[in-house]
Amino acid sequence: MYIGVYGSAAGVVDDLIKQKARALGKAIAQYGHVLVTGGCIGLPQEAVLGAAEMRGKCIAYSPAISLEEHINHGYPTQGFSSFVPPTYEHAKDPRVCRKYRNVSSLAAVDIALFISGRIGTMNEVTIAYDLEKTIGILKNTGGITDRAIQILFDDAAKKGSSSIVWEEDPEQLVERTIAAHRLR
Numbered sequence: 001m002y003i004g005v006y007g008s009a010a011g012v013v014d015d016l017i018k019q020k021a022r023a024l025g026k027a028i029a030q031y032g033h034v035l036v037t038g039g040c041i042g043l044p045q046e047a048v049l050g051a052a053e054m055r056g057k058c059i060a061y062s063p064a065i066s067l068e069e070h071i072n073h074g075y076p077t078q079g080f081s082s083f084v085p086p087t088y089e090h091a092k093d094p095r096v097c098r099k100y101r102n103v104s105s106l107a108a109v110d111i112a113l114f115i116s117g118r119i120g121t122m123n124e125v126t127i128a129y130d131l132e133k134t135i136g137i138l139k140n141t142g143g144i145t146d147r148a149i150q151i152l153f154d155d156a157a158k159k160g161s162s163s164i165v166w167e168e169d170p171e172q173l174v175e176r177t178i179a180a181h182r183l184r
Contacts, residue, residue: 009042022050029056052079061105
């Protein structure tokens with residue numbers, strides 16, 4: 001199964017939240033699943049490092065159009081097994097590449113897990129919901145996971161078939177979202 005981890009790629013993040021991100025990655029690897037991220041820094045990269053500690057497979061859906069450009073932009077390579085660069089007509093616009101990467105990575109996953117996050121993460125949440133993915137929210141990690149996602153779902157006036165799991169413990173979140181996905 002492919003499990004995506006999405007969340008804050010910038011800003012100041014508490015060390016406890018970083019540890020939770022690593023725990024997500026470790027749990028995904030322990031279950032034998034592939035971790036998918038957008039290939040950037042921050043909390044998703046912490047999850048990659050956790051999965052790599054367990055020798056888990058990690059795929060980066062990079063917003064860069066080549067591995068060389070990925071590195072030149074300062075995006076991380078440590079822990080990834082492979083990179084999926086965008087190749088399409090808008091590849092020269094970095095803003096479009098980031099959104100294309102969001103859609104591409106979410107289309108590739110079975111489960112999307114969210115930790116903290118800001119406006120880019122909210123974009124990923126709405127894509128996951130529209131694609132009817134199994135969604136896991138790591139509660140009390142700051143950013144949009146504290147209130148904004150729940151408000152969005154409450155006010156969206158669009159009922160989807162996504163299973164949504166809310167959990168404070170990283171390992172339990174992985175376990176519960178896998179179980180919810182299998183029940184679908």
